[in-house]
Amino acid sequence: MAGKLSVHALDTARGTGAAxxxxxxxxxxxxxxxxxxxxxxxxxxxxxxxxxxxxxxxxEILFHAAEYQRANGLELPEPPFLDNIPIHFGVADATSHYHVPLILSPYGYSTYRGG
Incomplete structure (x- = not known):
């Protein structure tokens, strides 16, 4: 089985995927x-x-959150509370699927290993 690393980011302020x-x-x-x-x-x-x-x-995945939010019309303070969000993680089995979701808002985020 071939391994894979994927991401999915959800923008809770807009209620959509973070296109x-x-x-x-x-x-x-x-x-x-x-x-x-x-x-x-x-x-x-x-x-x-x-x-x-x-x-x-x-x-490390570094999500450029403030750049994205500003590009979508969200007014953020300077400096923003969350600018770039680093997620550090380990891959122990290169034949597995590692899925890293990011649930994003201007003042918080969460992540986990998805499937």
Whole structure:
């Protein structure tokens, strides 16, 4: 079975998927990588890595939350309470599906390992 890393971001202020939310992905260890940029689709989803590209290690997804919220007309203070949201996680089995949902509002967020 081939592994996969995917994300889904939900914008609770608008009640929709976070279409257009920009994020960066990078591997932290054991071999650090340069960040890769992604933009979420119309449903707020993206597949970040598949098959051999997903390897055991520690990763970071950085969601550019304030940029996204401002682009969608939300007035935020300067500096915003949540600017960029880093999610650090480990991949122990590169043949599994790792799904990282983000539930986003201007003043809070939650995440978990989805399926």
């Amino acid at each position: 257009g939310l920009r994020l960066t992905l990078r591997k932290l260890a054991p071999d650090a990588s340069e960040p890769f940029c992604f933009v979420l689709d119309d449903d707020g989803r993206a597949t970040l890595l598949e098959s051999a590209a997903l390897t055991v290690g520690r990763y």
